[in-house]
Amino acid sequence: MFSMVSRSAFSLGVVVTLLAVTASASFAESAKEKREAIHKCLLAIYLSQRKTEAGGEYLALLASNPADGKMHYDYGNFLLRGGNAAGATNQYRLACKVQGHVADYQIGLGNALMRNKDYRGAVVSYRRAVEIGGATGSQSAAQLLQQAQQYVQQQEQYENYKKQQAENQ
Protein backbone atom coordinates (compact mmCIF):
# COMPACT_ATOMS: atom_id res chain seq x y z
CA MET A 1 0.00 0.00 0.00
CA PHE A 2 2.83 2.37 0.88
CA SER A 3 4.54 1.73 -2.41
CA MET A 4 1.32 2.48 -4.30
CA VAL A 5 0.86 5.68 -2.35
CA SER A 6 4.42 6.79 -2.88
CA ARG A 7 4.27 5.91 -6.61
CA SER A 8 1.14 7.94 -7.15
CA ALA A 9 2.60 10.81 -5.21
CA PHE A 10 5.77 10.72 -7.22
CA SER A 11 4.04 10.63 -10.60
CA LEU A 12 1.87 13.53 -9.52
CA GLY A 13 4.94 15.42 -8.48
CA VAL A 14 6.75 14.85 -11.78
CA VAL A 15 3.73 15.95 -13.81
CA VAL A 16 3.29 19.05 -11.72
CA THR A 17 6.99 19.88 -12.00
CA LEU A 18 7.01 19.49 -15.78
CA LEU A 19 3.92 21.64 -16.07
CA ALA A 20 5.56 24.26 -13.93
CA VAL A 21 8.69 24.26 -16.12
CA THR A 22 6.64 24.51 -19.30
CA ALA A 23 4.60 27.29 -17.84
CA SER A 24 7.76 29.23 -17.01
CA ALA A 25 9.10 28.96 -20.56
CA SER A 26 8.94 32.69 -21.05
CA PHE A 27 12.39 34.13 -20.89
CA ALA A 28 13.91 35.32 -17.68
CA GLU A 29 15.38 38.77 -17.49
CA SER A 30 17.30 38.87 -14.23
CA ALA A 31 20.15 36.56 -13.29
CA LYS A 32 18.10 35.01 -10.47
CA GLU A 33 15.20 34.21 -12.73
CA LYS A 34 17.59 32.87 -15.31
CA ARG A 35 19.20 30.56 -12.78
CA GLU A 36 15.82 29.33 -11.63
CA ALA A 37 14.75 28.65 -15.21
CA ILE A 38 17.96 26.73 -15.89
CA HIS A 39 17.59 24.65 -12.73
CA LYS A 40 13.98 23.91 -13.59
CA CYS A 41 15.01 22.74 -17.04
CA LEU A 42 17.78 20.58 -15.62
CA LEU A 43 15.43 19.23 -12.98
CA ALA A 44 12.85 18.25 -15.58
CA ILE A 45 15.55 16.57 -17.67
CA TYR A 46 16.97 14.63 -14.70
CA LEU A 47 13.54 13.58 -13.56
CA SER A 48 12.65 12.32 -17.02
CA GLN A 49 15.93 10.42 -17.11
CA ARG A 50 15.40 9.21 -13.50
CA LYS A 51 18.77 10.59 -12.46
CA THR A 52 19.74 11.31 -8.87
CA GLU A 53 21.14 14.70 -9.92
CA ALA A 54 17.57 15.93 -9.69
CA GLY A 55 18.03 16.19 -5.91
CA GLY A 56 20.76 18.75 -6.41
CA GLU A 57 18.50 20.78 -8.67
CA TYR A 58 15.73 20.69 -6.07
CA LEU A 59 18.14 21.94 -3.46
CA ALA A 60 19.37 24.67 -5.77
CA LEU A 61 15.81 25.79 -6.44
CA LEU A 62 14.87 25.66 -2.76
CA ALA A 63 17.99 27.60 -1.86
CA SER A 64 16.96 30.40 -4.14
CA ASN A 65 13.33 30.28 -3.01
CA PRO A 66 12.90 28.56 0.38
CA ALA A 67 9.27 29.65 0.76
CA ASP A 68 8.15 27.61 -2.25
CA GLY A 69 5.84 25.07 -0.64
CA LYS A 70 5.20 23.25 -3.84
CA MET A 71 8.90 22.73 -4.44
CA HIS A 72 9.27 21.27 -0.93
CA TYR A 73 6.37 18.99 -1.67
CA ASP A 74 7.87 17.89 -4.99
CA TYR A 75 11.23 17.34 -3.38
CA GLY A 76 9.50 15.33 -0.66
CA ASN A 77 7.88 13.16 -3.32
CA PHE A 78 11.27 12.68 -4.96
CA LEU A 79 12.90 11.65 -1.68
CA LEU A 80 10.05 9.33 -0.79
CA ARG A 81 10.35 7.68 -4.16
CA GLY A 82 14.05 7.19 -3.55
CA GLY A 83 13.34 5.58 -0.16
CA ASN A 84 14.44 8.53 1.94
CA ALA A 85 11.29 8.74 4.06
CA ALA A 86 12.89 10.81 6.80
CA GLY A 87 14.09 13.44 4.32
CA ALA A 88 10.73 13.37 2.61
CA THR A 89 8.99 13.93 5.96
CA ASN A 90 11.13 16.98 6.56
CA GLN A 91 10.30 18.40 3.14
CA TYR A 92 6.58 17.75 3.58
CA ARG A 93 6.70 19.39 6.98
CA LEU A 94 8.36 22.44 5.44
CA ALA A 95 5.74 22.49 2.69
CA CYS A 96 2.94 22.29 5.24
CA LYS A 97 4.62 24.98 7.30
CA VAL A 98 4.78 27.34 4.34
CA GLN A 99 1.37 26.47 2.92
CA GLY A 100 -0.62 24.62 5.56
CA HIS A 101 -3.92 25.01 3.78
CA VAL A 102 -3.03 22.62 0.91
CA ALA A 103 -4.53 19.17 1.42
CA ASP A 104 -2.04 17.46 -0.87
CA TYR A 105 0.88 18.52 1.32
CA GLN A 106 -0.87 17.08 4.37
CA ILE A 107 -1.48 13.84 2.51
CA GLY A 108 2.15 13.77 1.45
CA LEU A 109 3.25 14.25 5.05
CA GLY A 110 0.84 11.53 6.11
CA ASN A 111 2.29 9.15 3.53
CA ALA A 112 5.83 9.86 4.69
CA LEU A 113 4.84 9.32 8.33
CA MET A 114 3.13 6.07 7.39
CA ARG A 115 6.36 4.97 5.77
CA ASN A 116 8.17 5.86 9.04
CA LYS A 117 5.53 3.87 10.95
CA ASP A 118 4.39 7.00 12.72
CA TYR A 119 0.74 6.08 12.25
CA ARG A 120 -0.60 8.49 14.82
CA GLY A 121 1.17 11.37 13.16
CA ALA A 122 -0.17 10.15 9.79
CA VAL A 123 -3.71 10.08 11.19
CA VAL A 124 -3.28 13.69 12.30
CA SER A 125 -2.06 14.72 8.85
CA TYR A 126 -4.75 12.83 6.99
CA ARG A 127 -7.38 14.26 9.30
CA ARG A 128 -6.15 17.77 8.50
CA ALA A 129 -6.32 16.91 4.80
CA VAL A 130 -9.90 15.72 5.20
CA GLU A 131 -10.75 18.91 7.08
CA ILE A 132 -9.16 21.08 4.39
CA GLY A 133 -10.58 19.07 1.47
CA GLY A 134 -9.79 19.39 -2.24
CA ALA A 135 -7.05 16.77 -2.43
CA THR A 136 -6.06 15.89 -5.99
CA GLY A 137 -4.50 12.44 -5.40
CA SER A 138 -5.78 9.14 -6.71
CA GLN A 139 -6.88 8.09 -3.21
CA SER A 140 -9.17 10.25 -1.17
CA ALA A 141 -7.97 11.62 2.15
CA ALA A 142 -10.86 9.91 3.96
CA GLN A 143 -9.78 6.48 2.73
CA LEU A 144 -6.20 7.14 3.71
CA LEU A 145 -7.35 8.35 7.13
CA GLN A 146 -9.41 5.21 7.58
CA GLN A 147 -6.44 3.04 6.67
CA ALA A 148 -4.19 4.98 9.01
CA GLN A 149 -6.70 4.64 11.83
CA GLN A 150 -6.80 0.90 11.26
CA TYR A 151 -3.02 0.82 11.49
CA VAL A 152 -3.19 2.80 14.71
CA GLN A 153 -5.72 0.37 16.13
CA GLN A 154 -3.59 -2.59 15.12
CA GLN A 155 -0.57 -0.90 16.63
CA GLU A 156 -2.45 -0.25 19.87
CA GLN A 157 -3.63 -3.86 19.96
CA TYR A 158 -0.10 -5.04 19.42
CA GLU A 159 1.21 -2.75 22.13
CA ASN A 160 -1.51 -3.96 24.51
CA TYR A 161 -0.62 -7.55 23.66
CA LYS A 162 3.02 -6.83 24.36
CA LYS A 163 2.12 -5.21 27.70
CA GLN A 164 0.00 -8.17 28.71
CA GLN A 165 2.77 -10.55 27.84
CA ALA A 166 5.20 -8.53 29.90
CA GLU A 167 2.82 -8.47 32.84
CA ASN A 168 2.25 -12.25 32.62
CA GLN A 169 5.98 -12.87 32.69
Add this chain to the structure above:
Amino acid sequence: MFKKVPGSKNSRMSGIKRDAFLLAGSATLLSMLCAMPPKAAAEESVTLIRHSNKAADYYNAGDFGRARDEYRTAIGLSPKTIEYYEGLENSCIRSGEWDQVAFAIEKIIELDPKRQPSLAYEYGQALYHLNKFDEAVPWLKKALIYADTPVIAFTPKIKNIDIVPSTPYVPPPPPKEEKPEPPKVPERAPETYLLSYDNAIKAECIVIAEFEGLEKGEKGIQWNRPPLAHYHITKNLKGPPLNKALPLKFELHDFVDPTKPSGWKFNEKSLPEKGSSWILFIEFAVPKRGMFETFQGSYGRQPATDDNLNNLYQLLDKFNMRNPNS
Protein backbone atom coordinates in the same frame (compact mmCIF):
# COMPACT_ATOMS: atom_id res chain seq x y z
CA MET B 1 3.97 9.92 -62.84
CA PHE B 2 7.50 8.52 -62.87
CA LYS B 3 7.64 5.16 -61.29
CA LYS B 4 10.87 3.93 -59.87
CA VAL B 5 12.06 0.78 -61.56
CA PRO B 6 12.90 -1.73 -58.83
CA GLY B 7 16.53 -2.66 -58.75
CA SER B 8 17.53 -0.02 -61.28
CA LYS B 9 19.93 2.86 -60.74
CA ASN B 10 17.50 5.41 -62.09
CA SER B 11 16.66 6.95 -58.75
CA ARG B 12 20.30 7.21 -57.78
CA MET B 13 21.25 8.73 -61.10
CA SER B 14 18.41 11.22 -60.97
CA GLY B 15 19.53 12.13 -57.45
CA ILE B 16 23.07 12.77 -58.70
CA LYS B 17 21.75 14.82 -61.59
CA ARG B 18 19.53 16.79 -59.26
CA ASP B 19 22.45 17.48 -56.93
CA ALA B 20 24.58 18.57 -59.85
CA PHE B 21 21.79 20.79 -61.10
CA LEU B 22 21.34 22.36 -57.66
CA LEU B 23 25.09 22.88 -57.37
CA ALA B 24 25.27 24.50 -60.78
CA GLY B 25 22.26 26.66 -59.99
CA SER B 26 23.67 27.89 -56.72
CA ALA B 27 27.03 28.58 -58.39
CA THR B 28 25.28 30.61 -61.08
CA LEU B 29 23.34 32.55 -58.47
CA LEU B 30 26.52 33.22 -56.55
CA SER B 31 28.31 34.45 -59.64
CA MET B 32 25.33 36.65 -60.48
CA LEU B 33 25.44 38.13 -57.01
CA CYS B 34 29.16 38.75 -57.30
CA ALA B 35 28.74 40.37 -60.68
CA MET B 36 25.84 42.46 -59.49
CA PRO B 37 26.25 46.10 -60.44
CA PRO B 38 26.30 48.66 -57.61
CA LYS B 39 22.88 49.97 -58.58
CA ALA B 40 21.33 46.52 -58.25
CA ALA B 41 23.08 46.09 -54.92
CA ALA B 42 21.66 49.40 -53.75
CA GLU B 43 18.15 48.33 -54.81
CA GLU B 44 18.63 45.08 -52.96
CA SER B 45 19.74 46.92 -49.84
CA VAL B 46 16.62 49.05 -50.01
CA THR B 47 14.49 45.90 -50.13
CA LEU B 48 16.50 44.49 -47.27
CA ILE B 49 16.02 47.59 -45.10
CA ARG B 50 12.31 47.57 -45.87
CA HIS B 51 11.97 43.97 -44.69
CA SER B 52 14.12 44.71 -41.66
CA ASN B 53 12.00 47.71 -40.73
CA LYS B 54 8.78 45.77 -41.24
CA ALA B 55 10.13 43.03 -39.00
CA ALA B 56 11.03 45.60 -36.34
CA ASP B 57 7.54 47.11 -36.53
CA TYR B 58 5.85 43.74 -36.21
CA TYR B 59 8.16 42.80 -33.34
CA ASN B 60 7.43 46.00 -31.46
CA ALA B 61 3.71 45.51 -32.07
CA GLY B 62 3.92 42.00 -30.63
CA ASP B 63 3.10 40.27 -33.94
CA PHE B 64 5.95 37.81 -33.64
CA GLY B 65 4.71 35.50 -36.40
CA ARG B 66 4.93 38.20 -39.05
CA ALA B 67 8.15 39.52 -37.55
CA ARG B 68 9.61 36.03 -37.95
CA ASP B 69 8.54 35.92 -41.62
CA GLU B 70 10.12 39.31 -42.33
CA TYR B 71 13.33 38.37 -40.55
CA ARG B 72 13.50 35.18 -42.58
CA THR B 73 13.10 37.18 -45.79
CA ALA B 74 15.86 39.54 -44.64
CA ILE B 75 18.09 36.56 -43.86
CA GLY B 76 17.42 35.27 -47.37
CA LEU B 77 18.65 38.58 -48.79
CA SER B 78 21.58 38.97 -46.41
CA PRO B 79 22.52 35.61 -44.92
CA LYS B 80 25.58 36.90 -43.09
CA THR B 81 23.96 39.62 -41.00
CA ILE B 82 23.79 38.55 -37.36
CA GLU B 83 21.18 41.19 -36.54
CA TYR B 84 18.50 39.39 -38.55
CA TYR B 85 19.26 36.07 -36.89
CA GLU B 86 18.94 37.81 -33.52
CA GLY B 87 15.57 39.16 -34.60
CA LEU B 88 14.46 35.72 -35.73
CA GLU B 89 15.68 34.19 -32.49
CA ASN B 90 13.86 36.66 -30.26
CA SER B 91 10.66 36.57 -32.32
CA CYS B 92 10.58 32.80 -32.17
CA ILE B 93 11.35 32.72 -28.45
CA ARG B 94 8.27 34.87 -27.95
CA SER B 95 6.16 32.71 -30.24
CA GLY B 96 7.59 29.46 -28.84
CA GLU B 97 9.03 28.15 -32.12
CA TRP B 98 12.07 26.50 -30.63
CA ASP B 99 13.34 24.86 -33.78
CA GLN B 100 13.68 28.32 -35.34
CA VAL B 101 15.38 29.59 -32.18
CA ALA B 102 17.91 26.76 -32.33
CA PHE B 103 18.52 27.42 -36.04
CA ALA B 104 19.06 31.16 -35.48
CA ILE B 105 21.45 30.61 -32.54
CA GLU B 106 23.44 28.02 -34.45
CA LYS B 107 23.88 30.52 -37.29
CA ILE B 108 24.89 33.32 -34.89
CA ILE B 109 27.49 31.08 -33.25
CA GLU B 110 28.71 30.04 -36.69
CA LEU B 111 29.15 33.68 -37.73
CA ASP B 112 30.50 34.88 -34.38
CA PRO B 113 31.83 32.06 -32.16
CA LYS B 114 32.64 34.53 -29.37
CA ARG B 115 28.95 34.83 -28.61
CA GLN B 116 28.68 31.20 -27.56
CA PRO B 117 28.64 31.88 -23.77
CA SER B 118 26.02 34.60 -23.98
CA LEU B 119 23.73 32.39 -26.06
CA ALA B 120 24.18 29.23 -23.99
CA TYR B 121 21.05 29.91 -21.96
CA GLU B 122 18.76 30.44 -24.96
CA TYR B 123 20.27 27.54 -26.88
CA GLY B 124 19.97 25.23 -23.88
CA GLN B 125 16.34 26.24 -23.47
CA ALA B 126 15.68 25.64 -27.17
CA LEU B 127 17.24 22.19 -27.03
CA TYR B 128 15.30 21.41 -23.88
CA HIS B 129 12.02 22.35 -25.53
CA LEU B 130 12.99 20.27 -28.56
CA ASN B 131 13.38 17.29 -26.17
CA LYS B 132 17.08 17.06 -26.97
CA PHE B 133 17.88 16.58 -23.31
CA ASP B 134 21.34 15.09 -23.65
CA GLU B 135 22.45 18.02 -25.82
CA ALA B 136 20.69 20.58 -23.65
CA VAL B 137 22.39 19.64 -20.35
CA PRO B 138 25.93 20.87 -21.20
CA TRP B 139 24.55 24.11 -22.62
CA LEU B 140 22.41 24.73 -19.57
CA LYS B 141 25.35 24.03 -17.28
CA LYS B 142 27.41 26.48 -19.28
CA ALA B 143 24.57 28.96 -19.02
CA LEU B 144 24.66 28.62 -15.22
CA ILE B 145 28.31 29.68 -15.26
CA TYR B 146 27.53 32.79 -17.30
CA ALA B 147 24.15 33.50 -15.67
CA ASP B 148 25.42 36.57 -13.86
CA THR B 149 26.84 38.15 -17.01
CA PRO B 150 24.63 41.07 -17.95
CA VAL B 151 22.86 40.61 -21.28
CA ILE B 152 21.73 43.47 -23.46
CA ALA B 153 18.07 43.05 -24.27
CA PHE B 154 17.27 42.78 -27.97
CA THR B 155 15.70 45.86 -29.46
CA PRO B 156 14.98 45.82 -33.18
CA LYS B 157 16.46 48.76 -35.04
CA ILE B 158 14.58 50.78 -37.62
CA LYS B 159 16.84 52.11 -40.34
CA ASN B 160 16.42 55.01 -42.71
CA ILE B 161 16.01 54.24 -46.40
CA ASP B 162 18.03 57.24 -47.54
CA ILE B 163 20.01 55.89 -50.44
CA VAL B 164 23.36 57.48 -50.98
CA PRO B 165 24.09 57.15 -54.68
CA SER B 166 27.45 55.70 -55.58
CA THR B 167 28.20 58.63 -57.90
CA PRO B 168 27.29 62.14 -56.77
CA TYR B 169 24.45 63.82 -58.59
CA VAL B 170 25.64 66.31 -61.16
CA PRO B 171 22.98 68.74 -62.35
CA PRO B 172 22.64 69.00 -66.09
CA PRO B 173 24.32 72.04 -67.68
CA PRO B 174 22.04 74.98 -68.42
CA PRO B 175 20.66 74.93 -71.95
CA LYS B 176 22.71 77.00 -74.37
CA GLU B 177 21.09 79.88 -76.08
CA GLU B 178 20.80 78.79 -79.65
CA LYS B 179 21.56 81.60 -82.05
CA PRO B 180 19.75 81.49 -85.35
CA GLU B 181 22.10 80.24 -87.98
CA PRO B 182 22.99 82.78 -90.65
CA PRO B 183 21.59 81.99 -94.07
CA LYS B 184 23.93 79.78 -96.00
CA VAL B 185 25.78 81.38 -98.85
CA PRO B 186 25.24 79.20 -101.92
CA GLU B 187 28.39 77.69 -103.32
CA ARG B 188 27.32 78.80 -106.76
CA ALA B 189 24.57 80.89 -108.20
CA PRO B 190 21.20 79.17 -108.17
CA GLU B 191 20.81 79.78 -111.87
CA THR B 192 23.81 77.52 -112.46
CA TYR B 193 22.03 74.57 -110.82
CA LEU B 194 20.85 73.65 -114.29
CA LEU B 195 24.42 72.88 -115.25
CA SER B 196 24.78 69.42 -113.77
CA TYR B 197 25.21 65.86 -114.95
CA ASP B 198 21.82 65.01 -113.43
CA ASN B 199 20.25 67.34 -115.98
CA ALA B 200 22.69 66.67 -118.76
CA ILE B 201 21.92 62.94 -118.92
CA LYS B 202 18.40 63.88 -119.96
CA ALA B 203 19.86 64.78 -123.35
CA GLU B 204 18.63 62.55 -126.19
CA CYS B 205 22.09 61.43 -127.17
CA ILE B 206 25.31 61.02 -125.22
CA VAL B 207 28.49 60.04 -127.01
CA ILE B 208 32.23 59.92 -126.45
CA ALA B 209 33.99 61.56 -129.37
CA GLU B 210 37.40 62.83 -130.34
CA PHE B 211 37.90 66.43 -131.38
CA GLU B 212 39.08 66.77 -134.98
CA GLY B 213 39.06 70.49 -135.41
CA LEU B 214 36.98 73.39 -136.65
CA GLU B 215 35.48 73.60 -140.12
CA LYS B 216 38.07 74.85 -142.58
CA GLY B 217 37.64 78.42 -143.71
CA GLU B 218 35.57 79.34 -140.70
CA LYS B 219 35.71 83.11 -140.27
CA GLY B 220 34.05 85.77 -138.17
CA ILE B 221 33.89 83.70 -135.04
CA GLN B 222 32.24 85.72 -132.28
CA TRP B 223 30.82 85.21 -128.74
CA ASN B 224 27.32 84.62 -130.03
CA ARG B 225 28.33 83.18 -133.44
CA PRO B 226 29.84 79.79 -132.76
CA PRO B 227 31.84 77.86 -135.39
CA LEU B 228 31.25 74.35 -136.69
CA ALA B 229 33.49 71.71 -135.23
CA HIS B 230 34.06 68.10 -136.29
CA TYR B 231 34.13 65.19 -133.89
CA HIS B 232 34.59 61.47 -134.39
CA ILE B 233 32.32 59.31 -132.27
CA THR B 234 34.17 56.50 -130.53
CA LYS B 235 31.33 55.32 -128.27
CA ASN B 236 27.60 55.84 -128.26
CA LEU B 237 26.41 55.72 -124.68
CA LYS B 238 22.84 56.80 -125.07
CA GLY B 239 20.43 57.45 -127.87
CA PRO B 240 20.07 56.39 -131.51
CA PRO B 241 23.11 55.36 -133.53
CA LEU B 242 24.68 58.34 -135.22
CA ASN B 243 27.23 58.70 -137.96
CA LYS B 244 30.77 58.51 -136.66
CA ALA B 245 31.59 61.88 -138.19
CA LEU B 246 29.75 64.30 -135.99
CA PRO B 247 29.35 67.98 -136.99
CA LEU B 248 28.79 69.99 -133.81
CA LYS B 249 27.88 73.57 -133.12
CA PHE B 250 30.87 74.64 -131.06
CA GLU B 251 29.23 77.01 -128.53
CA LEU B 252 31.71 79.35 -126.89
CA HIS B 253 29.70 79.77 -123.67
CA ASP B 254 26.96 78.07 -121.69
CA PHE B 255 23.42 79.36 -121.83
CA VAL B 256 23.14 80.16 -118.14
CA ASP B 257 25.50 83.10 -118.30
CA PRO B 258 25.58 84.35 -121.84
CA THR B 259 27.15 87.71 -120.97
CA LYS B 260 30.32 88.33 -122.89
CA PRO B 261 33.39 88.99 -120.78
CA SER B 262 34.95 92.31 -121.46
CA GLY B 263 37.89 92.19 -123.90
CA TRP B 264 37.03 88.71 -125.08
CA LYS B 265 38.46 87.67 -128.41
CA PHE B 266 38.42 84.30 -130.11
CA ASN B 267 41.74 82.56 -129.93
CA GLU B 268 42.47 79.23 -131.54
CA LYS B 269 44.65 78.37 -128.58
CA SER B 270 41.52 78.14 -126.45
CA LEU B 271 40.33 75.23 -128.62
CA PRO B 272 40.85 71.68 -127.37
CA GLU B 273 43.70 69.58 -128.64
CA LYS B 274 43.02 67.58 -131.73
CA GLY B 275 42.37 63.92 -130.92
CA SER B 276 41.34 64.69 -127.36
CA SER B 277 38.39 62.71 -126.06
CA TRP B 278 35.17 64.41 -125.01
CA ILE B 279 31.77 63.55 -123.61
CA LEU B 280 29.12 65.21 -125.72
CA PHE B 281 25.58 65.68 -124.41
CA ILE B 282 23.52 66.22 -127.56
CA GLU B 283 20.18 67.62 -126.54
CA PHE B 284 18.29 66.60 -129.68
CA ALA B 285 19.54 63.86 -131.92
CA VAL B 286 18.49 65.88 -134.94
CA PRO B 287 20.90 68.36 -136.56
CA LYS B 288 19.89 71.96 -137.14
CA ARG B 289 21.39 73.60 -140.19
CA GLY B 290 23.79 70.69 -140.53
CA MET B 291 24.99 70.84 -136.94
CA PHE B 292 24.14 69.04 -133.69
CA GLU B 293 23.68 71.22 -130.67
CA THR B 294 24.99 70.37 -127.21
CA PHE B 295 23.15 70.58 -123.85
CA GLN B 296 23.31 74.14 -122.49
CA GLY B 297 25.90 75.30 -124.96
CA SER B 298 29.51 74.75 -124.00
CA TYR B 299 28.47 72.74 -120.84
CA GLY B 300 27.39 69.93 -123.17
CA ARG B 301 31.06 69.28 -123.99
CA GLN B 302 32.82 67.73 -121.00
CA PRO B 303 36.35 66.34 -121.11
CA ALA B 304 36.31 62.52 -120.97
CA THR B 305 38.32 62.23 -117.75
CA ASP B 306 38.03 59.23 -115.48
CA ASP B 307 36.01 61.17 -112.88
CA ASN B 308 33.57 62.50 -115.44
CA LEU B 309 33.16 59.10 -117.05
CA ASN B 310 32.59 57.41 -113.68
CA ASN B 311 30.03 60.00 -112.75
CA LEU B 312 28.28 59.59 -116.07
CA TYR B 313 28.25 55.80 -116.03
CA GLN B 314 26.86 55.78 -112.46
CA LEU B 315 24.02 58.08 -113.47
CA LEU B 316 23.25 56.16 -116.66
CA ASP B 317 23.20 52.88 -114.78
CA LYS B 318 21.12 54.38 -112.01
CA PHE B 319 18.38 55.44 -114.40
CA ASN B 320 18.96 52.50 -116.74
CA MET B 321 19.61 54.80 -119.71
CA ARG B 322 22.79 53.22 -121.04
CA ASN B 323 22.81 51.64 -124.49
CA PRO B 324 23.51 47.93 -124.48
CA ASN B 325 27.05 47.01 -125.58
CA SER B 326 28.23 50.54 -124.84
